[in-house]
Amino acid sequence: MELNTVEGLTEALLTGNRRALARIISHIENNTELARPLLATLYPRAGQAHIIGITGAPGTGKSTLVNVLAQVYRQRHLTVGIIAIDPTSPFSGGALLGDRVRMRDLSGDPGVFIRSMATRGSLGGLAQATADVIMVLDAAGFDRIIIETVGVGQSEVEIASAAYTTVVVEAPGFGDEVQAIKAGVLEIADIFAVNKADREGVDRTVMALKMMLSLGVPEKFQVMHHGRMLPVDFPAAERSTNAWTPPIIKTVATSGQGAADLVDAIEDHRLYLEQSGRRILRDQLRAATELRMILRDYLLEELLARIPQERLQHIINAVARRELDPYTAVQQLVHAAFASRNASSA
Amino acid sequence: MELNTVEGLTEALLTGNRRALARIISHIENNTELARPLLATLYPRAGQAHIIGITGAPGTGKSTLVNVLAQVYRQRHLTVGIIAIDPTSPFSGGALLGDRVRMRDLSGDPGVFIRSMATRGSLGGLAQATADVIMVLDAAGFDRIIIETVGVGQSEVEIASAAYTTVVVEAPGFGDEVQAIKAGVLEIADIFAVNKADREGVDRTVMALKMMLSLGVPEKFQVMHHGRMLPVDFPAAERSTNAWTPPIIKTVATSGQGAADLVDAIEDHRLYLEQSGRRILRDQLRAATELRMILRDYLLEELLARIPQERLQHIINAVARRELDPYTAVQQLVHAAFASRNASSA
Numbered sequence: 001m002e003l004n005t006v007e008g009l010t011e012a013l014l015t016g017n018r019r020a021l022a023r024i025i026s027h028i029e030n031n032t033e034l035a036r037p038l039l040a041t042l043y044p045r046a047g048q049a050h051i052i053g054i055t056g057a058p059g060t061g062k063s064t065l066v067n068v069l070a071q072v073y074r075q076r077h078l079t080v081g082i083i084a085i086d087p088t089s090p091f092s093g094g095a096l097l098g099d100r101v102r103m104r105d106l107s108g109d110p111g112v113f114i115r116s117m118a119t120r121g122s123l124g125g126l127a128q129a130t131a132d133v134i135m136v137l138d139a140a141g142f143d144r145i146i147i148e149t150v151g152v153g154q155s156e157v158e159i160a161s162a163a164y165t166t167v168v169v170e171a172p173g174f175g176d177e178v179q180a181i182k183a184g185v186l187e188i189a190d191i192f193a194v195n196k197a198d199r200e201g202v203d204r205t206v207m208a209l210k211m212m213l214s215l216g217v218p219e220k221f222q223v224m225h226h227g228r229m230l231p232v233d234f235p236a237a238e239r240s241t242n243a244w245t246p247p248i249i250k251t252v253a254t255s256g257q258g259a260a261d262l263v264d265a266i267e268d269h270r271l272y273l274e275q276s277g278r279r280i281l282r283d284q285l286r287a288a289t290e291l292r293m294i295l296r297d298y299l300l301e302e303l304l305a306r307i308p309q310e311r312l313q314h315i316i317n318a319v320a321r322r323e324l325d326p327y328t329a330v331q332q333l334v335h336a337a338f339a340s341r342n343a344s345s346a
Numbered sequence: 347m348e349l350n351t352v353e354g355l356t357e358a359l360l361t362g363n364r365r366a367l368a369r370i371i372s373h374i375e376n377n378t379e380l381a382r383p384l385l386a387t388l389y390p391r392a393g394q395a396h397i398i399g400i401t402g403a404p405g406t407g408k409s410t411l412v413n414v415l416a417q418v419y420r421q422r423h424l425t426v427g428i429i430a431i432d433p434t435s436p437f438s439g440g441a442l443l444g445d446r447v448r449m450r451d452l453s454g455d456p457g458v459f460i461r462s463m464a465t466r467g468s469l470g471g472l473a474q475a476t477a478d479v480i481m482v483l484d485a486a487g488f489d490r491i492i493i494e495t496v497g498v499g500q501s502e503v504e505i506a507s508a509a510y511t512t513v514v515v516e517a518p519g520f521g522d523e524v525q526a527i528k529a530g531v532l533e534i535a536d537i538f539a540v541n542k543a544d545r546e547g548v549d550r551t552v553m554a555l556k557m558m559l560s561l562g563v564p565e566k567f568q569v570m571h572h573g574r575m576l577p578v579d580f581p582a583a584e585r586s587t588n589a590w591t592p593p594i595i596k597t598v599a600t601s602g603q604g605a606a607d608l609v610d611a612i613e614d615h616r617l618y619l620e621q622s623g624r625r626i627l628r629d630q631l632r633a634a635t636e637l638r639m640i641l642r643d644y645l646l647e648e649l650l651a652r653i654p655q656e657r658l659q660h661i662i663n664a665v666a667r668r669e670l671d672p673y674t675a676v677q678q679l680v681h682a683a684f685a686s687r688n689a690s691s692a
Contacts, residue, residue: 036673039671039673040671040673040674043668043671043672044668044669044671046668047668057403057405059403280666283666283667284662284663284666286666287662287663287665287666287672288662290665290672291661291662291665291672291675291676291679292646294672294673294676295646295649295676295679295680296642296643296645296646297642298676298680299642299645299646299649299680300638300641300642300645303641303645315637316630316633316634316637317630317633319633319636319637320626320629320630320632320633321629322389322390322392322393323390325385325386325389325390326389326633326636326637326640327382327385327386327640328386329637330637330640330641330644333637333641334641334644334645
């Protein structure tokens with residue numbers, strides 16, 4: 001099979017060829033000229049997988065939990081793709097290390113595919129690359145796709161919005177109630193996992209979460225939609241009925257305890273989304289988010305390509321020396337881009 | 347004094363009027379019609395403050411550390427503005443709580459100004475709003491501006507790039523070496539603070555950091571520049587001489603132990619940046635980052651304003667149903683924006 005054309009790679013991917021999968025992901029990560037045609041070809045093939053986001057602070061045991069979740073899914077004869085977002089030093093090679101640790105338990109199983117994606121110091125682009133890789137794994141036929149992210153930054157929320165079901169991992173003794181509130185994860189959590197549940201203080205952590213939940217949970221969709229410029233359909237009739245309250249599941253990832261319960265909760269949530277019509281809403285939200293990200297980068301690239309480097313440098317230096325404020329500078333850049341365009345078309 | 351005009355507010359701000367400061371920040375946060383003119387007027391007045399970023403995982407005691415740092419600076423007769431970026435529930439009111447806790451030790455001192463900024467579920471815009479508020483505090487004459495962020499997400503790195511000196515806070519027993527590598531903060535750290543240094547395991551944490559540093563530290567500037575589309579001047583002659591190795595300072599924020607050492611390290615770094623010419627580089631980098639953020643949002647807004655809502659909704663739905671891939675959709679949106687523009691100008 002030809003693994004260097006869009007057709008060859010696509011055909012191979014759809015028949016389960018692992019080398020094709022790895023190559024396609026490389027094309028996307030390196031943004032080669034095959035990347036866009038591959039994405040356009042595969043996009044209609046995706047849409048079947050259930051996408052699960054696992055997030056939480058460092059030290060809560062997320063990676064181990066993802067590992068055992070994958071094992072439970074495999075026992076249930078479902079295939080699993082795992083994407084670990086690693087805010088890792090490009091330089092310490094941490095992403096590689098992460099892969100190696102995981103590989104121990106899951107390697108050799110063709111029903112599991114693991115990929116680490118590192119930020120590599122680049123700001124922006126990761127959320128988009130992640131969405132693209134999710135789509136490829138989805139088209140490749142994986143039943144469940146797990147995305148693991150650290151922390152609660154804006155980009156993590158953006159990545160989490162790619163998931164249908166988001167599991168927030170907490171651990172006892174790791175933060176008191178104020179910390180939990182600070183984490184600001186209430187709105188993105190569909191399920192809470194309190195990991196390391198064999199440790200002291202687990203009941204206090206569960207209690208703190210229950211207290212927060214008792215204050216009422218806003219519809220996840222509404223929060224994620226807030227501040228967006230792209231509209232999504234959300235019939236008023238549905239707005240009042242949020243029948244899902246995030247369950248709190250105790251787990252001990254190192255022993256596998258509670259992992260089956262967590263998988264059950266994820267599957268319950270999957271059914272809830274489908275039966276309540278909310279899966280369609282989330283698809284629209286994901287589409288809107290993705291369009292927004294692609295548009296933003298596309299427009300910036302287009303504009304910058306039209307401005308000579310020296311002019312750009314000149315404006316940046318003027319802003320740095322405070323001779324020009326950035327808002328006026330933006331007007332000048334936009335004007336410069338259109339002026340050079342008119343000149344070249346004249 | 348008139349506090350409802352650009353001139354009145356600016357004049358009042360420059361004479362130290364606190365009400366003017368609070369109002370200007372409100373104008374920026376709410377993006378009123380005075381926001382842009384205020385920013386343009388104040389921008390040339392800024393550029394004197396030293397901007398310090400404090401970041402680290404939840405539970406490392408960052409907030410308390412920021413508190414004692416401010417106290418040390420006050421003892422040295424310098425004024426301090428504090429911006430706490432709180433990824434807080436819009437709904438639990440955590441940002442408010444944070445302010446109240448801080449206020450206890452610093453309230454009543456006119457040489458300190460504290461502002462919490464919450465993400466409020468909005469994705470994007472926070473980094474820009476933060477840069478704007480930093481600029482206003484700078485123009486208002488604060489000698490040192492401290493920005494406190496949680497976590498190590500992309501947006502936190504973007505916010506950190508607004509700082510001249512970034513302090514990464516670690517705590518013992520909080521993560522082993524793998525965790526430390528995973529945090530991926532080596533590149534953004536100018537100084538490490540190992541807080542809670544009275545706890546067991548502090549030497550292990552210091553040792554792990556030393557080991558990482560012994561592998562060599564890339565020039566911060568190079569890492570932050572990676573992946574950017576905007577150029578900055580960075581003479582080859584300077585590229586080879588990175589004379590700064592991040593010091594590791596042990597602190598116990600609750601007792602104030604080590605706080606003066608940490609302030610000394612920050613001031614050493616400030617002098618290093620000035621004497622090595624790197625402050626100018628960072629000003630250019632900040633200008634480039636800010637222009638990029640403003641441009642990106644400006645272009646997206648401009649485009650979306652030109653597309654009828656129904657058409658946008660139609661395209662989003664088609665992408666959500668996988669009848670259209672997002673890259674082709676972006677082409678259609680760009681085409682639609684230009685088509686409607688031509689139509690209206692004809």
